[in-house]
Amino acid sequence: MTFYQQLEQHYKKMAKLEHLAAICRWDQATMMPEGGNQARSEALAELAVLHHQQATDIKLKVWFSEVDREPLSKEQRASVIEMKRQWQQANLLPSDLVEAQSLAANKCEHAWRSQRGKNDWQSYSTNLEKVVKLARQEAQIRADATGLSRYDALLDLYEPGMTSKQLDILFDEVKSWLPELIEQIQEKQIHDQVILPLGPFPVAQQQQLSLAMMEKLGFDFNHGRLDISTHPFCGGVPTDVRITTRYDENDFTSALMGVIHETGHARYEQGLPEKWSGLPVGKARSMGIHESQSLFFEMQISRSENFIELIAPAAAEQFNRIDDPAITAENLTLLNTRVTPGYIRVDADEVTYPAHVILRYEIERDLINGHINVADIPELWDRKMSEYLGLSTKGNFTDGCMQDIHWSFGSFGYFPSYTLGAMYAAQFMAAMSKEMNVANLIRERNLQPIFNWLDRHVWKRGSTVSTEQILIDATGESLNASYFKEHLIARYLN
Amino acid sequence: MTFYQQLEQHYKKMAKLEHLAAICRWDQATMMPEGGNQARSEALAELAVLHHQQATDIKLKVWFSEVDREPLSKEQRASVIEMKRQWQQANLLPSDLVEAQSLAANKCEHAWRSQRGKNDWQSYSTNLEKVVKLARQEAQIRADATGLSRYDALLDLYEPGMTSKQLDILFDEVKSWLPELIEQIQEKQIHDQVILPLGPFPVAQQQQLSLAMMEKLGFDFNHGRLDISTHPFCGGVPTDVRITTRYDENDFTSALMGVIHETGHARYEQGLPEKWSGLPVGKARSMGIHESQSLFFEMQISRSENFIELIAPAAAEQFNRIDDPAITAENLTLLNTRVTPGYIRVDADEVTYPAHVILRYEIERDLINGHINVADIPELWDRKMSEYLGLSTKGNFTDGCMQDIHWSFGSFGYFPSYTLGAMYAAQFMAAMSKEMNVANLIRERNLQPIFNWLDRHVWKRGSTVSTEQILIDATGESLNASYFKEHLIARYLN
Numbered sequence: 001m002t003f004y005q006q007l008e009q010h011y012k013k014m015a016k017l018e019h020l021a022a023i024c025r026w027d028q029a030t031m032m033p034e035g036g037n038q039a040r041s042e043a044l045a046e047l048a049v050l051h052h053q054q055a056t057d058i059k060l061k062v063w064f065s066e067v068d069r070e071p072l073s074k075e076q077r078a079s080v081i082e083m084k085r086q087w088q089q090a091n092l093l094p095s096d097l098v099e100a101q102s103l104a105a106n107k108c109e110h111a112w113r114s115q116r117g118k119n120d121w122q123s124y125s126t127n128l129e130k131v132v133k134l135a136r137q138e139a140q141i142r143a144d145a146t147g148l149s150r151y152d153a154l155l156d157l158y159e160p161g162m163t164s165k166q167l168d169i170l171f172d173e174v175k176s177w178l179p180e181l182i183e184q185i186q187e188k189q190i191h192d193q194v195i196l197p198l199g200p201f202p203v204a205q206q207q208q209l210s211l212a213m214m215e216k217l218g219f220d221f222n223h224g225r226l227d228i229s230t231h232p233f234c235g236g237v238p239t240d241v242r243i244t245t246r247y248d249e250n251d252f253t254s255a256l257m258g259v260i261h262e263t264g265h266a267r268y269e270q271g272l273p274e275k276w277s278g279l280p281v282g283k284a285r286s287m288g289i290h291e292s293q294s295l296f297f298e299m300q301i302s303r304s305e306n307f308i309e310l311i312a313p314a315a316a317e318q319f320n321r322i323d324d325p326a327i328t329a330e331n332l333t334l335l336n337t338r339v340t341p342g343y344i345r346v347d348a349d350e351v352t353y354p355a356h357v358i359l360r361y362e363i364e365r366d367l368i369n370g371h372i373n374v375a376d377i378p379e380l381w382d383r384k385m386s387e388y389l390g391l392s393t394k395g396n397f398t399d400g401c402m403q404d405i406h407w408s409f410g411s412f413g414y415f416p417s418y419t420l421g422a423m424y425a426a427q428f429m430a431a432m433s434k435e436m437n438v439a440n441l442i443r444e445r446n447l448q449p450i451f452n453w454l455d456r457h458v459w460k461r462g463s464t465v466s467t468e469q470i471l472i473d474a475t476g477e478s479l480n481a482s483y484f485k486e487h488l489i490a491r492y493l494n
Numbered sequence: 495m496t497f498y499q500q501l502e503q504h505y506k507k508m509a510k511l512e513h514l515a516a517i518c519r520w521d522q523a524t525m526m527p528e529g530g531n532q533a534r535s536e537a538l539a540e541l542a543v544l545h546h547q548q549a550t551d552i553k554l555k556v557w558f559s560e561v562d563r564e565p566l567s568k569e570q571r572a573s574v575i576e577m578k579r580q581w582q583q584a585n586l587l588p589s590d591l592v593e594a595q596s597l598a599a600n601k602c603e604h605a606w607r608s609q610r611g612k613n614d615w616q617s618y619s620t621n622l623e624k625v626v627k628l629a630r631q632e633a634q635i636r637a638d639a640t641g642l643s644r645y646d647a648l649l650d651l652y653e654p655g656m657t658s659k660q661l662d663i664l665f666d667e668v669k670s671w672l673p674e675l676i677e678q679i680q681e682k683q684i685h686d687q688v689i690l691p692l693g694p695f696p697v698a699q700q701q702q703l704s705l706a707m708m709e710k711l712g713f714d715f716n717h718g719r720l721d722i723s724t725h726p727f728c729g730g731v732p733t734d735v736r737i738t739t740r741y742d743e744n745d746f747t748s749a750l751m752g753v754i755h756e757t758g759h760a761r762y763e764q765g766l767p768e769k770w771s772g773l774p775v776g777k778a779r780s781m782g783i784h785e786s787q788s789l790f791f792e793m794q795i796s797r798s799e800n801f802i803e804l805i806a807p808a809a810a811e812q813f814n815r816i817d818d819p820a821i822t823a824e825n826l827t828l829l830n831t832r833v834t835p836g837y838i839r840v841d842a843d844e845v846t847y848p849a850h851v852i853l854r855y856e857i858e859r860d861l862i863n864g865h866i867n868v869a870d871i872p873e874l875w876d877r878k879m880s881e882y883l884g885l886s887t888k889g890n891f892t893d894g895c896m897q898d899i900h901w902s903f904g905s906f907g908y909f910p911s912y913t914l915g916a917m918y919a920a921q922f923m924a925a926m927s928k929e930m931n932v933a934n935l936i937r938e939r940n941l942q943p944i945f946n947w948l949d950r951h952v953w954k955r956g957s958t959v960s961t962e963q964i965l966i967d968a969t970g971e972s973l974n975a976s977y978f979k980e981h982l983i984a985r986y987l988n
Contacts, residue, residue, distance in 0.1 A: 016540035019533060020514050027517055031525075035716035036734030039513060039771075046510035050544065222529035240530030277533075 003067040004076055008279060010054070010063075011083055015278035017051045019237045026242040029229040055090035075281070078464045082280035089157070092145055097137060104130045105409040112408040121378060121397040129374045131410050132367060139368050139412075151368040154413035158287040159420060161466050164365050166479075167416055170423070171358045173481050179388060181485075182351055185339045185492045194334045197326035199250035201319055206247045209318045210259040213311065217263045217297060218451050219243075220270050232258050234265035234294075238277065241266040252315065253335060257298055264297030265290060267451070271459030282462045287414065289467055291421025292428065293458065299350050299422065300429045300487075301450070306442040308333045337491060341389040343399035350422070351488055355388035357419040360404070364412045377401045424471065426484040428457070431475035497561040498570055502773060504548070504557075505577055509772035511545045513731045520736045523723040549584035569775070572958045576774035583651070586635055591628065598624045599903040606902040615872060615891040623868045625904045626861060633862050633906075645862040648907035652781040653914060655960050658859050661910055664917070664975050665852045671979060673882060676845055679833045679986045688828045691820035693744035695813055700741045703812045704753040707805065711757045711791060712945050714764050726752050728759035728788075732771065735760040746809065747829065751792055758791030759784060761945070765953030776956045781908065783961055785915025786922065787952065793844050793916065794923045794981075795944070797830045799823070800936040831985060835883040837893035844916070845982055849882035851913040854898070858906045871895045918965065920978040922952070925969035 001009070021044060028040050064087065067080055108127035115124040135154070142153035152163050210226060224241035236242035243262035247255045268284060276282025284290050301307050312329040316322050325331065339349050345356040363380055366372040372380065381401040382393045393400030406414055432438060432453050441449055457474035471479055495503070515538060522534050558581065561574055602621035609618040629648070636647035646657050704720060718735035730736035737756035741749045762778060770776025778784050795801050806823040810816050819825065833843050839850040857874055860866040866874065875895040876887045887894030900908055926932060926947050935943055951968035965973055 013540055016537040019537040020518050020541060023518050023521055023534075024514050027521060031719065032734060033716050033719060035714070036731070039731060039733040040517075043510040043513040046507055047514060220529070222527050224530075225525065225527060237530070237533060239533040240526060 002070055003063045004070055004072060004080070007060075007063050007067060007080065007083055010057070010060070011086075011280060012278040014051060014054050017047055017054070021047050021051070022235055022237050023240075023242075026227075026235045026244075029231070029233070029235075030227045030242075030244060052090065055087065060087055075276075075464055079276065079279055079281040082283075082463050085160070086280050088145065089142075092141055093138060097134065097141075101131075101134045101138065101410055104134055108410075109405060109408040112402070112405070116398055116402045119396070119398045119402075121402065124397070124402055125374050125377075128407060131408065132374055135410050135412050136368060136370065149369060151365045151413065154368060155416065156413075158414050158417050159467070160286055161468055162286075162288070162416070162420070167361060167365075170479065170481050171354075171361060171416075171419070174354050174419075174484075175358060175388070177485060178351075178355060179390075181488060181492075182339060182341060182355075182389070185351060188493060189339060192334050192338075194338060195326040195331050196335075197252065197324065199248075199252075201249055201252040203247045203249065205318050206252050206255055209252070209315055210245065210256060212314055212318075213256065213260060213302075214263050216310065216445075216447070217260065217267070217301075218447065219263050219266055223270055224266055226259065232262060234262045234269065236269075238269045238272050241269045252319070253332070256311070256315075257302065257336070260302045261294045261298040264294035267297070267454070268293040268459055271455050273460050273462045273464070276462050276464070281464055285458075285461070285463050285470060286467050287417035288420035288424060289458065289470065291417050292424035293421075293454065295421050296425040296428060296454065300425050301442065301447075303336045303350070304439070304442060304491075305329070305333050306439050308336060309443070310445065339492065341391060343385075343391060343393065343396070344403055351492060352389060354419045354422065357415050359384040359388060360415040363401075364407070364415065368412050420479070423479060423481055423484045426487040427471065427475050427480060428454070429487065430483045431457075496564055497557045498564055498566060498574070501554075501557050501561060501574065501577055504551070504554070505580075505774060506772040508545060508548050511541055511548070515541050515545070516729055516731050517734075517736075520721075520729045520738075523725070523727070523729075524721045524736075524738060546584065549581065554581055569770075569958055573770065573773055573775040576777075576957050579654070580774050582639065583636075586639055587632060591631060591635075595625075595628045595632065595904055598628055602904075603899060603902040606896065606899070610892055610896045613890070613892045613896075615896065618891070618896055619868050619871075622901060625902065626868055629904050629906050630862060630864065643863060645859045645907065648862060649910065650907075652908050652911050653961070654780055655962055656780075656782070656910070656914070660973075661855060661859075664973065665848075665855060665910075665913070667975050668848050668913075668978075669852060669882070672845075672849060673884075675979075675982060675986075676833060676835060676849075676883070679845060680835075682987060683833060686828050686832075688832060689820040689825050690829075691746065691818065693742075693746075695743055695746040697741045697743065699812050700743075700746050700749055703746065703809055704739065704750060706808055706812075707750065707754060707796075708757050710804065710939075710941070711754065711761070711795075712941065713757050713760055717764055718760055720753065726756060728756045728763065730763075732763045732766050735763045746813070747826070750805070750809075751796065751830070754796045755788045755792040758788035761791070761948070762787040762953055765949050767954050767956045767958070770956050770958070775958055779952075779955070779957050779964060780961050781911035782914035782918060783952065783964065785911050786918035787915075787948065789915050790919040790922060790948065794919050795936065795941075797844070798933070798936060798985075799827050800933055802827045802830060803937070804939065833986065835885060837879075837885060837887065837890070838897055845986060846883060848913045848916065851909050853878040853882060854900075854909040857895075858901070858909065862906050914973070917973060917975055917978045920981040921965065921969050921974060922948070923981065924977045925951075 024040065024044060028037070028044075032040060064080075064084060072080065104127070108124075108131045111127055112124060136150065139150035139154050142148070142156075143150045146153050146156065148156060149164065155162055155164065155167075207226070214226060215221070223239050224236065224243065227242065227244050228246060229244035230246060232243075232245045234241065234243045243259070243266050245255045245258045245262065268290060272284065273282050302311070309329040312327060312332050315332075316324060316327040319327070321327050337349075339351045341352050341355075342348060345353070348356055359381065362384065363372070363377060367374070367377070378397065378401055385391045385393050385400070406412075429438065432450065435453065436449050438450060441447060458470060461470055465473070468478060471477070518534065518538060522531070522538075526534060558574075558578060566574065598621070602618075602625045605621055606618060630644065633644035633648050636642070636650075637644045640647050640650065642650060643658065649656055649658065649661075701720070708720060709715070717733050718730065718737065721736065721738050722740060723738035724740060726737075726739045728735065728737045737753070737760050739749045739752045739756065762784060766778065767776050796805070803823040806821060806826050809826075810818060810821045813821070815821050831843075833845045835846050835849075836842060839847070842850055853875065856878065857866070857871060861868070861871070872891065872895055879885045879887050879894070900906075923932065926944065929947065930943055932944060935941060952964060955964055959967070962972060965971070
């Protein structure tokens with residue numbers, strides 16, 4: 001066996017452990033009775049230890065130095081690059097830091113669950129300070145190894161190749177037009193008569209509607225399924241993708257749009273290159289690209305008037321509400337494109353969402369780089385919320401800087417992925433639209449050409465090239481925020 | 495750490511891998527879409543390799559030799575004995591034999607699925623011969639290591655401590671009274687007017703009925719759940735026991751009795767000693783004892799007239815058939831105690847079942863010991879079926895010697911567990927009945943004292959003592975087939 005073959009074998013074995021972990025985590029969130037949690041968590045922790053042992057196996061050092069001398073194809077070179085990325089990341093952190101982080105994150109997250117409701121920033125910030133301190137240590141170690149800045153070294157874990165220098169340019173541009181755009185849209189929408197559909201919408205029927213839409217969107221039910229969990233997610237493995245949602249009997253659109261969002265994630269996973277199955281190079285490229293697919297399905301396709309014309313009759317029939325004026329394409333379109341600045345990111349609409357992300361990005365960047373401290377967060381949060389969305393969060397930590405779970409469990413550098421995803425999605429749609437009349441295809445219920453484009457330009461590329469290269473090959477240029485702006489103007493101001 | 499503590503830590507780690515395998519196997523049988531099977535099987539195979547590596551870890555040899563010099567409690571000694579049992583078994587077989595067995599079994603089982611329907615003994619026997627040849631090799635290796643006969647060395651894997659010498663005595667006794675007993679019961683039942691309940695019985699309502707009965711039987715839903723699979727089983731882990739059934743819309747009793755059977759298995763698992771959780775000594779004692787618990791729940795408790803008086807109104811209400819004469823306690827009792835000799839073991843009633851098991855036992859014993867060959871099976875099968883149940887299977891391989899999956903996948907020595915379980919269950923009931931009026935307790939819907947007895951005498955003992963010792967401590971004597979006979983006479987001839 002060549003060294004390359006040995007590396008492939010090694011990483012494919014690790015993927016099998018990842019497979020088992022993914023299914024058991026899915027089960028934990030969807031099927032497991034509460035009483036099984038302790039043993040399950042311990043079993044998964046043990047698997048993580050075994051996985052880490054394999055990821056840092058001493059043999060790998062030799063193999064990586066030898067493999068460079070072997071004659072490899074271009075794709076195999078890319079494969080080795082991704083293996084090395086994973087290997088270097090796995091080896092960087094001393095195990096006492098990992099353990100300290102895990103303990104601090106568990107403590108902070110657990111306490112956050114009750115502190116948030118009590119608006120108790122004082123107690124929360126004590127825990128968060130420890131989490132931030134350790135995250136800075138991690139960032140420093142990663143920065144030393146990569147030559148990146150501290151924050152960029154964390155960002156790179158989720159969005160390889162992206163830097164805060166680029167993000168500053170992109171986000172500053174968005175900030176330059178977003179507040180005015182929001183105002184204009186609100187003015188335009190002020191006289192819209194939106195009817196709120198009145199529940200109950202039984203779970204069984206919502207589920208049927210969700211499954212029907214998943215089918216329309218090409219979800220492969222031979223390689224995946226839909227279930228229920230408290231926090232919706234896309235899990236499992238590419239050959240068996242598990243997506244989840246939660247149903248609210250008073251509001252069927254929230255679960256439906258959630259399922260469509262997860263279906264976008266799922267189709268990316270289901271469409272990853274089989275040829276590289278089980279290898280790092282065969283995995284999804286980045287969190288931002290992943291989000292671009294869910295947002296392409298949710299925002300670009302499904303919140304379009306043409307697709308809602310498909311949803312409305314299906315929903316009316318499913319709920320036996322053929323004559324309900326709330327369940328018409330026209331009303332559902334108004335409902336699904338309503339823009340309202342609010343405090344809560346996860347409830348935000350497509351237009352105000354970037355403001356939430358940019359605010360968090362600016363704060364976490366300065367926090368990790370050491371330019372601000374935990375104590376500075378509330379004031380900064382309040383000032384930026386006022387500036388970007390015209391809302392004050394003074395003294396309101398619950399709906400302000402304590403609303404997200406991310407920082408509590410030590411995840412810094414993830415937030416930008418959401419808005420990068422929205423931008424990638426808009427840029428993909430703009431490029432796709434040069435090759436086909438997307439609106440017509442949706443109107444004709446002929447989505448296959450759309451999926452084929454995504455499959456060719458995104459899904460089947462896996463991680464064989466950089467995110468930048470995916471963008472250039474698919475759209476002819478690097479990430480350009482103007483496509484996102486044009487999308488918003490076209491949808492909300494025309 | 496002492497050597498004993500190191501051993502405990504090692505085996506508890508292995509139990510965590512077993513946990514993940516159990517959940518992923520459950521998922522494979524209940525949730526997984528077909529397209530996920532290949533990757534799942536490979537992932538589970540990889541986990542089995544890791545588990546085998548740990549089970550045969552070279553360190554164990556040293557630890558086992560050192561631990562004998564440590565001061566251990568009686569229970570810790572028992573714990574070491576069970577670890578050693580597992581360790582020795584894991585080390586015995588050369589990996590090329592294990593691989594050859596796996597290949598031969600897969601081939602034979604796969605082909606069997608179509609050959610059985612075609613009654614194609616000729617082709618099937620060619621594959622089976624290879625499976626038997628390898629099973630004999632395994633048996634020889636195990637026999638050399640244990641000093642047991644070849645067949646007994648395999649039997650010992652499922653029913654530690656049991657020998658064919660004992661089985662011959664027990665089963666010969668059963669054979670001495672069973673054919674006549676069956677005849678007498680059939681004569682007695684000949685004029686019974688049994689009404690077959692007429693479907694459809696919707697799956698959702700059958701499920702509700704099953705869950706209600708599980709609750710009555712003390713299933714802990716905080717540590718387990720009920721789902722659907724093609725072949726019913728009890729899986730998962732003690733903190734999260736997963737039982738399954740399959741529903742037939744034309745016959746609600748089959749799923750119901752199946753669920754009650756699996757509930758017996760489940761309560762044993764849920765009742766295993768927490769103190770020894772994750773260690774071999776904390777596991778179920780044997781397949782026979784496991785079956786004794788499922789049969790105690792199904793046969794001893796639930797097919798009794800008194801329990802059926804509880805089932806009948808619940809079923810009538812669930813299916814909205816309050817006045818259905820087929821769903822009365824009287825009719826359901828007749829239905830659930832009907833005795834009819836038939837070809838198929840899995841469809842057999844409580845009385846004729848042992849005949850199916852004894853026949854298989856006698857054939858597999860002589861086959862593994864080399865006294866007969868695969869080619870001799872059909873004739874022996876036919877002769878024994880005629881002798882024990884008065885049925886001829888001449889030329890009918892489909893409903894004769896090709897009906898079970900066990901031998902196809904190389905499982906020899908398992909069949910006796912079924913009837914040992916029935917005998918243990920009857921003996922437990924006889925002993926329990928000396929301490930309490932079981933029939934009255936069932937009539938008063940007060941099952942807790944029954945469960946407490948089983949918990950104390952069986953569940954909480956785990957594998958801390960031998961099967962023989964469990965029997966003696968619980969019932970005052972070794973296994974004695976006469977309790978089973980008395981149970982059958984009391985239920986079917988009085």
